[in-house]
Amino acid sequence: MFHDITLQVLLEKQHSENHTIIDVRSPKEYNETTIPGSVNIPVFTDEERAEVGTLYKQVGKEAAKERGLAIMSAKLPEFVGKFQQINTPITVFCWRGGMRSKTAATVVDLMGIEVNRLQGGVRAYRQWVISELEKEDFPPDIVVMNGNTGTGKTKLLHQLAEKGYPVIDLEGMAGHRGSIFGHIGVGPNSQKEFESQLVQAMRQFHDAPFILMEGESRRIGKVTIPAFLYDKKEQSTQLFIDLPMEQRVLNILDDYQPWNHPNQFFEAFDRIKKRIHTPIAKQIDEDLREENYTQAVQLLLEYYYDPRYEHMAGQYPKEKIKAIKAAEMEGALVKIENQLVKMYPQSVNSL
Template sequence: MFQDITLDDFFEKQKKGELTAIDVRSPKEFKEATIPGSVNIPVFTDDERAEVGTLYKQVGKEAAKQRGLEIMSAKLPDFIAKFQQIDTPKAVFCWRGGMRSRTAATVADLMGVDVHRLQGGIRSYRRWVVSELEKASFSPNIVVLNGNTGTGKTKILHQLSEKGYPIIDLEGMASHRGSIFGHIGLEPSNQKKFDAQLVHAMYQYQDAPFVLMEGESRRIGKVSIPDFLYDKKEQSTQLFIHLPKEERIQNILDDYKPWIQPDAFLEAYRRIRKRIHTPIAKQIDDSLNAGSYKQTVQLLLDYYYDPRYEHTAEQYPKEKTAVIHASSTEDAASQVEKLLTGKYKQQSSALL
């Protein structure tokens, strides 16, 4: 018989890679929000869940259970095969640790699959996320990467992550690049999904001496950074990275690939068009319509993004800032690494 597992034990094992979390809710529920690192092996498809739910409301619990059993029985071999492909111990969960996770755990256990069920399901997990955010506590120092649009700050973060440095990628969690064009080609996260990923990252790095983040506004796409973390970020060490404009333009083109969704770029541009001097706005219109994206990006940098960023560094105390002039993101990552490994401390012992 399968056993339930507490949330604390679940996290400890998941953090060590000793457990795979399996969300047995429908694909739609999984997409909306889940426990980070989970895989989705649904008991019901979205349509099947709607059908069983309608039966429950209109006919009764027993009719819904009977139909659920019929659906599950037909897909049982494929369902179990997916469990057997995972070679670590497993923990299943549904919304509140009810019928779906109990059914999944029972049949998996009967087939000899090592499985637990998460007590309280994702509802108890969501309560934990909320309680962690309410604590408003994050111990590590924060080192913030700033720079003009196109500096490649996210790319630099990931280059440092590959070298073992702790990072929290807020844009990655938000699934949004932070600009008016930031949603294009992505599916922005909702607040629940963002909060879950953020709390997991904070949990992972709680004992680290510092964590690297990108300079962000309070709001990224559809989500907001918690006040306590945003305020701490603003009071932390700020590194300002400068790259040649040609590099920045190429970074933007590489990231956004505007030629794939030209209409989406044109629509996003129209939301900021009124903030740009009319003759320049007309040039940008023409270059967008002509598919001259390099020229478009240069005009946007020269007449919209760079002027808005000009005075950003001045809002921070000088003893909390440093400037890095680099030729590429790789060069910038290398210089940040040097600062983090000693030279930065020698220049200003008040930092880090």
Template sequence: MVQEIALEELLERIRSGQHIAVDVRSPKEFEESAIPNSLNIPVFNNEERAEIGTLYKQVSPEAAKERGLELFSRKLPSFINEFKAIERPFTVYCWRGGMRSKTAATVLGLMGIETTRLTGGIRFYRQWVVKQLEEQEFGPQYIVLNGYTGSGKTTILRKLKEMGHPVIDLEQLAGHRGSIFGQIGLKPNSQKQFESQLVEEMEKLKNEPFIFIEGESKRIGKVLIPSLLFDKKEAGKQIILHLPIEERVANLVRDYEPHKYPDLFLEAFQLIKKRLTPAMSLAIEEHMEKQEFDAVAELLLLHYYDPRYKHSAFRNPERHIDIHANTTEEAIDKICDVVLPAIAQSKY
């Protein structure tokens, strides 16, 4: 008999670092939504799952099961070897704790490989994530990095994290930089994946007195920041970064690496060119075609991003602190020298 495990217990084991979850659904399902840090060892690949689903609907459940057994039996040796390579105890799961995870756990048990199966599958996990984002009390105060595009906010966040300070990096969780060019060179996450990873980060940091977070809009690419987080971020203390245009241009070109994806940048630009004058649009396109990306970045900052960048923190000086710096590195130093001591003394 396959031993089952409840979701809360599984998550505790995973967070201890001594356990791992294995998703036996198809790669497409795994990419759309999975328990963070899971492995994917599918019973059926995308094409096989589609074929079985068609048989189930158009012929009969029995025909689908027979075809499934035929397909699965061919890959048993490789399937089992993948599990043998796992060096930690593990739990298998599928969509609702049904046929695929039961089949995987049963076969592994017959081969002497111990495993457990997640009760309710990832459907239960998804319900838990939604509940957490609707009801969870997340205690830390928010220190929000704001500033015009190119101010190095993401770089500063990641440096602060390296230094051991509590950080939630929304752009990293979304797999998107939050601009019209933000998905280029990255692999954007689905809303479900974003929310799953966000809940895990919140769980890690729930007992911190404060967290650093970037002043994102409600939407990052195709994902939406849950109201629980967004509303509190909007009310948080704001750090307003002020860097010279030359540094901001350098930051953008370094972070976005447009020389690697010139065609994609030109394609993305078509989505915003109508918001610029015809003459400015033509000038930017000409610089793009010549791969003069410093010039492209500066024109976009001056004529597109800066005029549109508005934030409530600028209108409420009692809620923000200004950081003026010549470089991103200098801005980090000032945050460490000014903001962190003020937080420690409860003056900010």
């Protein structure tokens, strides 16, 4: 017989052992929000869930249960087979620990696979996320990677994370790069999914002396950074990265690859061109139509992004700013690490 476990027990298992958590809800539900790190093995597809739900509303609970059982019976071998490929302890969950997770756990258990079921499902997890954010408890210092658009802040953060530095990637959690073009080529996350990933990261680095985070607006795409974390970030040390224009243009072209999304790139520009001096906006418009992306990006930086960033940078106290000037990305990475050694010598040397 499968075992019901609480969310706290599941979180402890995730921390102490290699544990697989499986979301048995439909793919659409899973993509909207889930427990970070979970795998989706759905009891019903999106269409099947809609069919069963309609029966429940229009006919009744029993009719819905019978149809659900018929659907599940037809796919049992494939469903169980996916569980048999997992060689770690397993916990399944659905929306609130109801019929879907109970059915999945029962079927898998009957096939001799040991499994737990999460009490309260995703709803219990969501309630925990909200309570964690309401505590406004995040002790580590924040060191902010700042600088003009195109200075490779996200790439530098990823390189530092690979070296073992504590990093919270807000743009990665948001599924957005933080600019008017930031949605192109990526899939935006919901506020719930963003908060779930953020709480997990805050929990992971709760006892770290510092964490690295990118300079962001309060809003990133469709999501909003919690006020307490945003305020702390704004009051923290700012590492302002300064790279030559040529390098910045190359970084942007590498990140966004506008030639793969020309229509989206043009549509995004169309939303901001009224804020750019008319002759320059006209030139950018022509460059985008002719796929002259190098010049278009440089003009966008010079006449749109850089003036906005200069205004923002002037709001930070001088004592909070550390300049990181380099000719290329590799040099910037070295200088950032040197600055972190000065600020946190014992912590950095122990990485």
